[in-house]
Amino acid sequence: xxxTWRLSRWLLTVAAGRWPADISADLLREWQAELxxxxxxxxxxxxxxxxLVVAPTVDGPSWAQRTTTAATAAGATxxxxxxxxxxxxxxxxxxxxxGFLMALAARRARMSPTTAVSVMAPTLFTFLFLGNxxxxxxxxxxxxxxxxxxxxxxTMLLALRAPRPFIPVAAALSLLTATTAGALHAAHALNVSxxxxxxxxxxxxxxPSPHLPPLFLGNATAMTTPLLLSTIFVLSLxxxxxxxxxxxxxFRTNPAGTPTFPTTPVATPTFRTNPAGTPxxFRTNPAGTPTFRTNPARTNPAGTxLATARTxLATARTxLTAARTxLTAALATARTxLATARTxxxxxxxxxxxxxxxFSHRVRIHTTAITxxxxxxxxxxxxxxxxAILAVVTCELTxLATADTTAMAHRILNHSxxxxxxxxxxxxxxxxxxxxxxxxTLRLTEPAPE
Amino acid sequence: xxxxxxASVLKVVAxxxxxxxxxxxxxxLMQATxxxxxxxxPILVRLERAGWVESRWEEADPAAEGRPARRYYLLTAEGAAxxxxxxxxxxxxxxxxxxx
Numbered sequence: 290x291x292x293t294w295r296l297s298r299w300l301l302t303v304a305a306g307r308w309p310a311d312i313s314a315d316l317l318r319e320w321q322a323e324l325x326x327x328x329x330x331x332x333x334x335x336x337x338x339x340x341l342v343v344a345p346t347v348d349g350p351s352w353a354q355r356t357t358t359a360a361t362a363a364g365a366t367x368x369x370x371x372x373x374x375x376x377x378x379x380x381x382x383x384x385x386x387x388g389f390l391m392a393l394a395a396r397r398a399r400m401s402p403t404t405a406v407s408v409m410a411p412t413l414f415t416f417l418f419l420g421n422x423x424x425x426x427x428x429x430x431x432x433x434x435x436x437x438x439x440x441x442x443x444t445m446l447l448a449l450r451a452p453r454p455f456i457p458v459a460a461a462l463s464l465l466t467a468t469t470a471g472a473l474h475a476a477h478a479l480n481v482s483x484x485x486x487x488x489x490x491x492x493x494x495x496x497p498s499p500h501l502p503p504l505f506l507g508n509a510t511a512m513t514t515p516l517l518l519s520t521i522f523v524l525s526l527x528x529x530x531x532x533x534x535x536x537x538x539x540f541r542t543n544p545a546g547t548p549t550f551p552t553t554p555v556a557t558p559t560f561r562t563n564p565a566g567t568p569x570x571f572r573t574n575p576a577g578t579p580t581f582r583t584n585p586a587r588t589n590p591a592g593t594x595l596a597t598a599r600t601x602l603a604t605a606r607t608x609l610t611a612a613r614t615x616l617t618a619a620l621a622t623a624r625t626x627l628a629t630a631r632t633x634x635x636x637x638x639x640x641x642x643x644x645x646x647x648f649s650h651r652v653r654i655h656t657t658a659i660t661x662x663x664x665x666x667x668x669x670x671x672x673x674x675x676x677a678i679l680a681v682v683t684c685e686l687t688x689l690a691t692a693d694t695t696a697m698a699h700r701i702l703n704h705s706x707x708x709x710x711x712x713x714x715x716x717x718x719x720x721x722x723x724x725x726x727x728x729x730t731l732r733l734t735e736p737a738p739e
Numbered sequence: 740x741x742x743x744x745x746a747s748v749l750k751v752v753a754x755x756x757x758x759x760x761x762x763x764x765x766x767x768l769m770q771a772t773x774x775x776x777x778x779x780x781p782i783l784v785r786l787e788r789a790g791w792v793e794s795r796w797e798e799a800d801p802a803a804e805g806r807p808a809r810r811y812y813l814l815t816a817e818g819a820a821x822x823x824x825x826x827x828x829x830x831x832x833x834x835x836x837x838x839x
Contacts, residue, residue, distance in 0.1 A: 312784065318807060320776070322797075323766050325806030337776050344777025347784040 293331040297324055300338035308346050357728065358400045362408035364729030365394055367722060369518035370416045371683070376514060381496060384514070388521045394729075395525035402449050402526045409519050410442035417512060428475035428508040437471025437512050445523065460520050464513065465490045471512045472505070479505050673727040680726035684719045742785045744825050747774055751782050752822035755792065755814045762795075762811035783812060791818025 301324060305317035320341060327333045345351050350358065372387040398405075418434040444466045448459030468490040476483055479502050492501060493509035494517070661667030742748055754771040755763060763771070769779055786792040797809040814822060 315810070316780065316784075319765065319810040320780075322807040322809045323764070323776075326766060340775040340777035341780065342777075344775070345781065347781045347788075 291331070293334055294324075294328060297334040297338040300335075300342045304338065304341035304344075307349065309348055358404060359408050360725055360728040361398050362400060362405045363412045364725035365391070365398065365405070365522050366409045366412035366416065366515070366519055367725055368394060368729065369515045369522065370413075372518055373511075373514035377510070381494070384494065384517075387518060391518045391522045392525035395522045398522075398526060400526065402523045403446065405523045405526055406442060406445045406449065409523070410438050410445075413441070413515060413519060414438035416515065428472075428478070428505075429511065430474075432474045433471050433508070434512070436473070437467045437516070440470035441467035441516055441519075445520070449523075457524060460524055464516055464520055467516055468493065468509060468513050472509050475505050475508050481505055669731055673731045676730035677723035677727040680723045681719050684722055741821065742782075742789045742791065744829070747772075747778055748782050748786075749826060749829055750774060751779065751786065752791070752814070752818075753826055755812065756819065756822050756826065759814065759819060762813045764797075764809045764811050768812070786818065787812075789818075790815060791821060 298321065301317060301320045305313045305320070307313075308316055320338075324334060324337060327337055345355070369391060372390065376383045376387055414434055417429060417438070418431065441463060444463035445460065448456055448463045451459040465487060469486040472486075472489050473483065475481070476486070476489075481501060485501070488500070489509050490513055493506055493513045659671070661671070750772040751768060751774070754768055757771070765776070765779060765783070768774075768783075769776060772779065774782075783792060783794075787794060791814060792812050793815050794810050794812050797811060799808055801807050
């Protein structure tokens with residue numbers, strides 16, 4: 290069997306895995322039969338299998354929906370980058386609300402975490418690599434950014450496959466790995482011991498440390514903050530329900546090296562008149578009663594670890610519930626205080642409150658008159674256009690901010706530099722950023738599905 | 740629910756109508772319509788779900804044929820009538836004639 294044949298068969302298996310579980314096994318068998326006919330032409334085999342791998346499935350997203358998803362993920366990455374700049378330019382503590390904003394954006398985005406990681410990693414690479422002139426960021430070259438982006442991509446994909454309670458821990462390890470991979474070159478050049486690698490990620494999020502060179506930490510920070518915010522976005526996406534694995538028909542190879550095929554399909558030459566979703570049959574034993582299997586995880590060490598994790602999770606849930614109770618009580622107290630202020634305070638205070646409410650009401654009326662009702666196409670278009678214009682203006686301001694490289698080098702050292710967005714100096718880059726900003730705004734302001 | 744009629748779906752139903760009495764397998768339909776595999780199979784699944792098309796597995800010995808059994812597609816009676824109506828409607832629309 291040639292490598293092309295094996296590759297094509299693997300592609301078919303991948304393609305079938307994307308289809309609904311009730312039809313994927315039959316489709317795979319059918320495609321493998323057609324592929325066998327094309328065995329003499331490597332090109333045709335690859336075209337046949339390749340087309341099935343990339344094409345939308347029957348119930349999956351269309352090309353248009355895929356484009357929107359990719360634009361949203363890329364836009365979220367740029368949002369993470371812009372927020373990183375804002376945090377560095379103001380106060381490190383703003384990282385907390387920036388994280389909340391990314392989580393909020395993720396709640397409105399409809400995509401799988403795996404898709405998000407797959408799109409965000411190359412966008413992060415573009416942002417970090419093309420957006421940083423070498424003269425300003427000496428350790429933002431290909432040797433720095435590529436390992437960080439690749440390490441983040443691979444480790445995040447692995448982290449997302451972990452059991453749900455362990456995903457945040459696995460994502461934190463992913464950030465550690467990505468930071469280490471991205472800073473190794475700088476560490477070597479600046480004589481920083483690689484043994485201190487586990488500290489690079491936490492120290493890059495804190496104010497300048499005397500333990501590591503400022504330039505080293507400046508570079509690490511420029512990489513880790515967008516990575517951290519992107520990770521928060523990915524973890525905040527709602528995860529799709531797991532689908533059943535595809536049953537791959539067994540192909541055997543005889544000693545002569547030619548493939549042999551199972552004969553089972555031939556024995557069932559029945560026309561299927563209602564394939565529209567017949568429920569899968571429950572399997573019963575000969576006596577007619579369903580059988581149950583015990584979970585082996587409960588009787589081995591892995592089961593004990595799982596039980597410990599469950600206990601930890603239960604404790605964390607209790608703490609969170611208590612925190613929510615305290616917060617609810619605080620909110621109720623604040624509401625009561627406000628209501629009391631409205632009724633008992635001086636006429637001047639009441640006048641200010643009423644004026645503020647009247648102003649807010651008028652603003653809402655005028656905004657609705659200009660942009661249309663919330664969720665209407667006119668409102669959506671206006672907000673999208675406004676976001677695009679704002680994005681272009683931001684690009685221009687960023688360009689101005691990075692013009693003075695001497696001042697920039699100083700600001701990198703004290704963690705206040707605006708980095709990245711170098712591609713935004715080009716009209717095509719600005720157009721791309723504006724398009725992404727508009728798409729992201731449209732997605733965020735879209736009415737929630739009923 | 741009837742399938743949404745696009746140019747690609749029309750090509751597939753037209754190819755199946757052209758060989759009304761004969762069953763067609765995937766590669767034959769790809770050659771007849773010029774559609775890539777990634778476009779053809781989702782259409783066939785949609786048509787089958789809509790009841791326009793039915794399929795069966797080939798009755799052949801895989802060892803003798805040197806390949807697994809193929810899957811054949813055939814228009815149902817309802818599918819053939821609907822497909823003919825849609826193709827006629829589309830032809831008239833393209834020619835600028837009023838619908839019958």
